[in-house]
Amino acid sequence: MTQMSDLKSNGADIFWRRVRSxxxxxxxxxxxxxxxxxxxSTFSLDVAFGNFGTIYxxxxxxxxxxxxxxxxLAQLQQVxxxxxxxxxxxxxxxxxxLTRLGVQADTQNPQQLKEQILSRIxxxxxRLQTQSAAVQSNQRVGxxxxxxxxLLGALISSVLFFTLWRGTDWAx
Numbered sequence: 001m002t003q004m005s006d007l008k009s010n011g012a013d014i015f016w017r018r019v020r021s022x023x024x025x026x027x028x029x030x031x032x033x034x035x036x037x038x039x040x041s042t043f044s045l046d047v048a049f050g051n052f053g054t055i056y057x058x059x060x061x062x063x064x065x066x067x068x069x070x071x072x073l074a075q076l077q078q079v080x081x082x083x084x085x086x087x088x089x090x091x092x093x094x095x096x097x098l099t100r101l102g103v104q105a106d107t108q109n110p111q112q113l114k115e116q117i118l119s120r121i122x123x124x125x126x127r128l129q130t131q132s133a134a135v136q137s138n139q140r141v142g143x144x145x146x147x148x149x150x151l152l153g154a155l156i157s158s159v160l161f162f163t164l165w166r167g168t169d170w171a172x
Contacts, residue, residue, distance in 0.1 A: 046154030054147040061139050069132035073125060080121050083114050 082090060088110035095113050098104075 046158070047151055050147055050151050050154065054143060058140055058143055061143070062136055065132055065136050065139070069128055072128055076121055076125055076128070080118065083117055 079094075083094070086094075091110035091114050094117070095110075098117075
C-alpha cells in the first residue's frame with residue numbers, strides 16, 4: 001500500500017509541476033513582457049503623435065488668429081491715416097458711412113468728428129490685441145484639454161488591449 005500512495009503523490013507532483021511550468025514558466029514571463037511592451041509601445045506612439053498633433057494645431061490656430069488681428073489692425077491704421085491726412089470732405093464722407101453702420105456721428109463739425117474717431121481708434125487697437133491674446137489663450141486651453149482626454153483614452157485603450165491580449169492566451 002505504501003507503494004500505491006507513493007505513486008499517487010508522484011503522479012500529483014508530476015501533474016502540478018506540469019501545470020506550474022505551463023502557467024508560470026519562462027513562456028509566461030516572456031509573454032507577459034511581450035504583451036506589456038506592446039501595450040506600452042502603442043501608448044507611447046499615441047502620446048508622441050498626440051503631442052505633435054496638438055502642437056501643430058496650436059501653431060496653426062495662433063497663426064490664423066495673428067493674421068486676422070493684423071488685418072484688422074491694418075484697417076484701423078488706414079482709417080487713422082485717412083483721417084489725419086484727409087480733408088473735411090473726407091471726414092463728412094466717413095461720418096456718412098458711420099451713420100449707415102449705426103454709429104452716431106456729428107457731420108456738422110468735421111474737426112470734432114475727426115478727433116472723436118481718432119480717440120476711438122487707440123482703444124480699439126488695444127482691445128483688438130487683448131481680444132486676440134484672450135482667444136489664443138482660450139483655444140490653447142481647450143486644445144490641451146482635448147489632448148489630455150485623447151491621451152487618457154490612449155492609455156485606457158492600451159491597457160484594455162493588453163488585458164484582452166492576456167485574456168486570449170488560450171487561443172494562441
